[in-house]
Amino acid sequence: MLKTIGGFDRIGEENAFAVLARATALASQGRDIINLGIGQPDFSTPGHIVEAAIKALRDGHHGYTPATGILPLREAVAADIHRRTGCDVSPDNVMIVPGGKVTMFMAILMFGAPGVDILYPDPGFPIYRSMIEFTGANPIAVPIREENEFAFSAKEMLSLLTPDTRLVIVNSPANPCGGVTPRTEIDMLVAGLAERPDIAILSDEIYGQMTYDGEEHVSLLGYPEIRDRLILLDGWSKTYAMTGWRMGFAVWPDQLVDKARKLAVNAWSCVNAPSQYAGIAALTGPQDAVHEMVAEFDARRKLVTAGLNAIPNVSCATPKGAFYAFPNISATGWKSKKLASALLEEAGVALIGGPDFGIFGEGYIRVSYANSRANIEAALGRMKDFLGANRPA
Ligand code: PLP
Helix, strand or coil: CCCCCCHHHHCCCCHHHHHHHHHHHHHHCCCCCEECCCCCCCCCCCHHHHHHHHHHHHCCCCCCCCCCCCHHHHHHHHHHHHHHHCCCCCHHHEEEECCCHHHHHHHHHHHCCCCCEEEEEECCCHHHHHHHHHHCCEEEEEECCHHHCCCCCHHHHHHCCCCCEEEEEEECCCCCCCCCCCHHHHHHHHHHHCCCCCCEEEEECCCCCCECCCCCCCCHHHCHHHHHHEEEEEECCCCCCCHHHCCEEEECCHHHHHHHHHHHHHHCCCCCHHHHHHHHHHHHCCCHHHHHHHHHHHHHHHHHHHHHHCCCCCECCCCCECCEECCECHHHCCCHHHHHHHHHHHHCEECEEHHHHCHHHCCEEEEECCCCHHHHHHHHHHHHHHHHHCCCC
16 A cells, blocks of 8 residues: 555545536436536637647757746846836746646745645635645635635635734635636735735736726735735636636745756656747737627626526626636525536536535635626526526425
């Protein structure tokens, strides 16, 4: 019997992938399944980005690249950040990684250890907690509350800091609740964290370009007082419909960037070269496809919110960012995961139970509206019919 380290008894995963596998299996048996489970845009990667990768291969870019990514790409990331946020970033602090997720893996690995506290949003992206537990650190959940419009509360977060806190994870716009945390709250958080130079901050801004109704995305890069300990997580997956390309970028502070580079050298050497050229095309080429995609998500957001609110005993706060709705289903009497499973098996609608995003997710389900309007309407109809006809056991 092989004995692996204890972390493997604690590591979790993303149930969205299990739901995707089950939905695919049911569909392959001939069942009609509408997938509102997985968090990936249903659009194709824009053609000019695909062409740039093909050209890179034809031009002979088949080899290793620097571990942190090719310089023109890191320069393009710095320029893109400046265009969007007005913040100056040196290409030397930019690191290209195989997917945005890898930055959270690296940051949590860098700071997590037994006896250390790491704060993370709950409900939140499940890998935060999974990786914290893998390292043996204490996962300290920061509740993300519906009554706070699914923004995080700086006061609550600061009240959870202890002398053992080494890392704080924040995410806005947020998965799974669709919340966007306002500037006043972020100002307050930064003012509190400015007093604690021993705490690193991981800001997951992967949905930064997906906000609605004029809602402002506030990047933590805009706060010079924490730049020496801020790790920014972003990437191409959501913004450019590139989930399968595995392309992310991070901005690391001076005191950590070389550690991050060494982790990359030890694990994956570099991101595949043609994808890096595609990344340049995405950032420097026309942004029309991004705007069109966000406009379409906005229309679906309205559709899904109105449709969910029209289902008796379901209430859905209007999401402000990302492409998820997080309706409250507690008045139906169903437990979230049971409902999600019954909807998939019996009504052919794949979505994710709130508890897959943390203990504060009970009473909610996550509905990804990265699907066509016709499919969303059909799924809402099926949900309404199912809930009308079935009471929880
Ligand atoms: N961060 C959040 C909040 C996410 O929702 C996701 C993907 O769903 C990621 C990071 C990871 O993105 P990637 O697919 O680029 O690894």
